[in-house]
Amino acid sequence: MISKSPPLRMCPAGWKLLAMLALVLVVMVWYSISREDRYIELFYFPIPEKKEPCLQGEAEMKASKLFGNYSRDQPIFLQLKDYFWVKTLSAYELPYGTKGSEDVLLRVLAITSYSIPESIQSLKCRRCVVVGNGHRLRNSSLGDAINKYDMVIRLNNAPVAGYEGDVGSKTTMRLFYPESAHFNPKVENNPDTLLVLVAFKAMDFHWIETILSDKKRVRKGFWKQPPLIWDVNPKQIRILNPFFMEIAADKLLRLPMQQPRKIKQKPTTGLLAITLALHLCDMVHIAGFGYPDAHNRKQTIHYYEQITLKSMVGSGHNVSQEALAIKRMLELGAVKNLTYF
Numbered sequence: 609m610i611s612k613s614p615p616l617r618m619c620p621a622g623w624k625l626l627a628m629l630a631l632v633l634v635v636m637v638w639y640s641i642s643r644e645d646r647y648i649e650l651f652y653f654p655i656p657e658k659k660e661p662c663l664q665g666e667a668e669m670k671a672s673k674l675f676g677n678y679s680r681d682q683p684i685f686l687q688l689k690d691y692f693w694v695k696t697l698s699a700y701e702l703p704y705g706t707k708g709s710e711d712v713l714l715r716v717l718a719i720t721s722y723s724i725p726e727s728i729q730s731l732k733c734r735r736c737v738v739v740g741n742g743h744r745l746r747n748s749s750l751g752d753a754i755n756k757y758d759m760v761i762r763l764n765n766a767p768v769a770g771y772e773g774d775v776g777s778k779t780t781m782r783l784f785y786p787e788s789a790h791f792n793p794k795v796e797n798n799p800d801t802l803l804v805l806v807a808f809k810a811m812d813f814h815w816i817e818t819i820l821s822d823k824k825r826v827r828k829g830f831w832k833q834p835p836l837i838w839d840v841n842p843k844q845i846r847i848l849n850p851f852f853m854e855i856a857a858d859k860l861l862r863l864p865m866q867q868p869r870k871i872k873q874k875p876t877t878g879l880l881a882i883t884l885a886l887h888l889c890d891m892v893h894i895a896g897f898g899y900p901d902a903h904n905r906k907q908t909i910h911y912y913e914q915i916t917l918k919s920m921v922g923s924g925h926n927v928s929q930e931a932l933a934i935k936r937m938l939e940l941g942a943v944k945n946l947t948y949f
């Protein structure tokens with residue numbers, strides 16, 4: 609027997625629904641004609657923000673002309689395992705190596721960390737900006753542009769609070785040493801900022817140990833009083849591999865590795881940060897680098913404080929030699945400047 613299907617009939621509710629759909633369609637078409645831009649919003653997914661094209665390995669390739677065959681196997685941060693079973697002793701003392709500081713370093717590495725966050729590790733191509741502390745950042749309005757990079761590397765005690773429009777607010781890493789540590793690290797960093805200790809002397813390891821283990825503070829041996837109480841999460845502390853100081857001094861500034869006690873020249877934290885970025889990132893841009901001319905004695909050098917070039921005398925930094933090194937990196941295309949250099 610052939611069963612007869614019942615005639616297709618719609619209940620009144622069905623007709624109502626159909627009429628509604630038709631109305632919606634008419635409104636949408638009208639909308640799309642009257643407002644071309646709304647049409648895009650309605651029917652397409654938002655267009656992802658245009659970022660600068662990032663070429664994997666580009667920074668490394670260009671930087672190899674400066675650094676030669678330097679080893680990429682070097683860890684960025686010092687790791688406990690390398691000091692627990694001391695395999696290869698460092699050839700140099702601080703700031704270029706860890707010779708003689710192994711014991712205190714072992715205690716520091718036991719309470720800090722060395723991992724690179726997954727959010728950075730997982731990026732196929734890392735766009736980085738190194739934000740120097742230079743006066744040129746004042747009124748630069750670069751804040752939004754700076755915040756867009758995958759990694760924002762800052763230096764020393766450079767503040768962010770109150771300067772967001774010019775320097776941004778994101779801080780992926782901050783390089784510092786005890787005398788340059790900001791007294792209020794919670795205010796000037798993000799909760800996940802890596803606080804990267806650049807050790808110039810063994811006392812710098814002692815300082816971080818006493819802070820993190822709440823041991824008796826040492827006050828002697830610093831050229832400026834570092835914080836005695838420092839509100840940080842030990843998990844955010846990293847110890848920079850002195851290898852980067854070595855190659856910045858050797859390859860960029862051509863400084864002798866063994867210097868007589870009196871001379872002791874060394875790279876600035878800024879030049880060190882660029883060296884690190886060329887190792888860690890695929891694209892390296894710099895902002896706020898450069899000092900005024902040597903004869904310009906009144907010009908302030910930082911965006912946040914009223915000090916002049918005079919304050920650099922006796923610091924062991926040769927700013928004109930560093931300027932030449934940065935010019936060379938710009939010419940090679942290894943780095944790009946966001947502010948005039």
Ligand SMILES: *[C@@H]1O[C@H](CO)[C@@H](O)[C@H](O)[C@H]1NC(C)=O
Pocket residue numbers: 672673676677
């Ligand atoms: C790097 O090493 C290779 C092989 O050892 C050599 O052929 C090349 O010239 C070196 N490059 C530089 C820049 O030193």
Ligand SMILES: *[C@@H]1O[C@H](CO)[C@@H](O)[C@H](O)[C@H]1NC(C)=O
Pocket residue numbers: 746747
């Ligand atoms: C920054 O801009 C403010 C307001 O326009 C101005 O008063 C100030 O002089 C500028 N500072 C510099 C260093 O250019």
Ligand SMILES: *[C@@H]1O[C@H](CO)[C@@H](O)[C@H](O)[C@H]1NC(C)=O
Pocket residue numbers: 926927928929
């Ligand atoms: C700093 O570097 C410049 C350029 O390389 C050099 O001429 C000058 O003598 C250096 N100054 C010091 C104090 O070493």
Ligand SMILES: *[C@@H]1O[C@H](CO)[C@@H](O)[C@H](O)[C@H]1NC(C)=O
Pocket residue numbers: 938945946947948949
């Ligand atoms: C970067 O520096 C060069 C000179 O070294 C300058 O010509 C150029 O205008 C600078 N770029 C920006 C964006 O300021």
